[in-house]
Amino acid sequence: MTQNEVMPRTRGRAPDGGRDGALSQELIVGAAVALLDTHGERGFTLRLLAADLRTGPGALYWRVSSKDELVALAADRVLGDALAEAPHPDDADGRAGLRALAVAVYDALDRHPWAASHVTAPATLPHTLRLFDRIGTLVARTGLPAGRQFATASALFSYTTGVSAQIIAPAVTVGATTDRDTFLAQTAERWAWLDPADHPFLTRTTADLRDHDDRDQFTTGLDLLLTGLDATARPRPPEV
Amino acid sequence: MTQNEVMPRTRGRAPDGGRDGALSQELIVGAAVALLDTHGERGFTLRLLAADLRTGPGALYWRVSSKDELVALAADRVLGDALAEAPHPDDADGRAGLRALAVAVYDALDRHPWAASHVTAPATLPHTLRLFDRIGTLVARTGLPAGRQFATASALFSYTTGVSAQIIAPAVTVGATTDRDTFLAQTAERWAWLDPADHPFLTRTTADLRDHDDRDQFTTGLDLLLTGLDATARPRPPEV
DNA sequence: CACTGGACTGGAACGCCGGTCCAAAAAGTG
DNA sequence: CACTTTTTGGACCGGCGTTCCAGTCCAGTG
Secondary structure, three states, X not given: OOOOOOOOOOOOOOOOOOOOOOOOHHHHHHHHHHHHHHHHHHHOOHHHHHHHOOOOHHHHHHHOOOHHHHHHHHHHHXXXXXXXXXXXXXXXXXXXXXXXXXXXXXHHHHHOHHHHHHOOOOOOOHHHHHHHHHHHHHHHHOOOOHHHHHHHHHHHHHHHHHHHHHHHHHXXXXXXXXXXXXXXXXXXXXXXXXXOOOOHHXXXXXXXXXXXXXXXXXXXXXXXXHHHHHHHHOOOOOOO | OOOOOOOOOOOOOOOOOOOOOOOOHHHHHHHHHHHHHHXXXXXXXXXXXXXXXXXXXXXXXXXXXXXXXXXXXXXXXXXXXXHHHXXXXXXOOHHHHHHHXXXXXXXXXXXXXXXXXXXXXXXXXXXXXXXXXXXXXHHHHOOOOHHHHHHHHHHHHHHXXXXXXXXXHHHHHHHOOOOHHHXXXXXXXXXXXXXXXXXXXXXXXXXXXXXXXXXXXXXXXXXXXHHHHHHHHOOXXXXX
16 A cells, blocks of 8 residues: 555554554544634534534544533543643652642643533543542541541542632633633622622622632632641641 | 413413512523523523423523523522521521531422532522521520631531532532442442552552441531530530 | 503424434445 | 444434414303
8 A cells, every 4th residue: 555645634544453543542532622722612512523623523423422422522531631740649649749740630621611511420430530540549648547538538529620610611601702810800899789788708808809819719619628638637746 | 472372381470470470580590500400500501490380582581691590599589488498497406506507408409409519608699698697696605705706607608518519519510420339339449440559548448438428428528517616615625 | 331552472483402213434344 | 455443423203382273162242
């Protein structure tokens, strides 16, 4: 076979030695991540993906069983990239390592907001499993009793993925149409209009809402959680 | 079409004195909650809702601007029911009140799993606003500096709704087809099959996964968070 | 009491979606 | 070369959210 026929498209090679220029699942997932980033989950369509790859919907279903599975694979790849960037667990002690890991995941999900709501517990996809295992390993290193390690690791996993999704989700819904700052300003103004008798706290914290930073909000809760973990692992440290 | 039945439908009266037997938004949202409970969000369609109310899709759009808005209203009603059940904020001190409130919200979302992913921050819907305000009021009562109250209240709000959604979400996806316990058992078995070198923590905690309770997992993290809050609010034992 | 005009309904229709099907093109095999 | 297997991609299906609009109802008016 001559090596350079005129190839109408540039593709990867199928992992099982399939024919040249074939679609691979890896290639499909990569294109899906890019389209999800640019169009959001609402605007991501298998027809759009097929057109992007210069093929038809049927070809995609040869490598992927459903759209749900495809989005899950794309989200897991995002998580895999985050884990690759995060410092290796052996390089840090428990608390610092946990904090760095959680922040790395948050940042990755912030760059790919659609992925946040698809990282689920208990973990089944490969990189989600690795994330859970890293958290558990670091939790074990804090000296927490073995019987509490699983529940604590679960809590940290749920916080990292769940709160990231919670904080990032609004950006998905309104982010495309409205700027984040103007959205916060509008919401703050609506809060200011509420009756102080019904909402005493909200009406006096509208300035904090308008000026707050999402990433700081994530780390604030994370630090509370880690402080609580410290206090639980070493019940009464002061004046030992 | 045989619409000459004696009393084809029992409906409320429109709030603005519309004609008798008219659809009201309240009635539509109530029916939507019931159908979301029984059919799940995937199986909930406006045609199904219209058929349930013995009307057509067009009539629904007179009271509701889109399906998204309808689901958001339904989720907010679920949250409102939870707040009605939760103890009044004046009846408890900061930490105990925060814990009871968060658990009440978790339980309500556990009963209506589809709602969990639709309670968003920053709050715009009425009962979501009330939840945030109650959390903030209780946080203020812990003696935390005013400058940290908003970020801390946000963290607790995000934890309550985000982690609830995270824990409850898998039940939505697989709950209808597979039993929760068998799902956990299957996942635990898959964990046991992993290479201990790659996943040292997971492979030794499969028993914890199989036996764990979702509600305990939620309260474990919540208590860590509240312990961290205590430690932050009163850095040193009572010096006053 | 007749009438009217806005409130309200609900069935038909539109454009698009996820998913399936299958004839055919390409690659492997002998 | 012929034959089989793998892979493709356009046509197609049922159903979705949403819109449209001809018609129904009834509170108010004169």
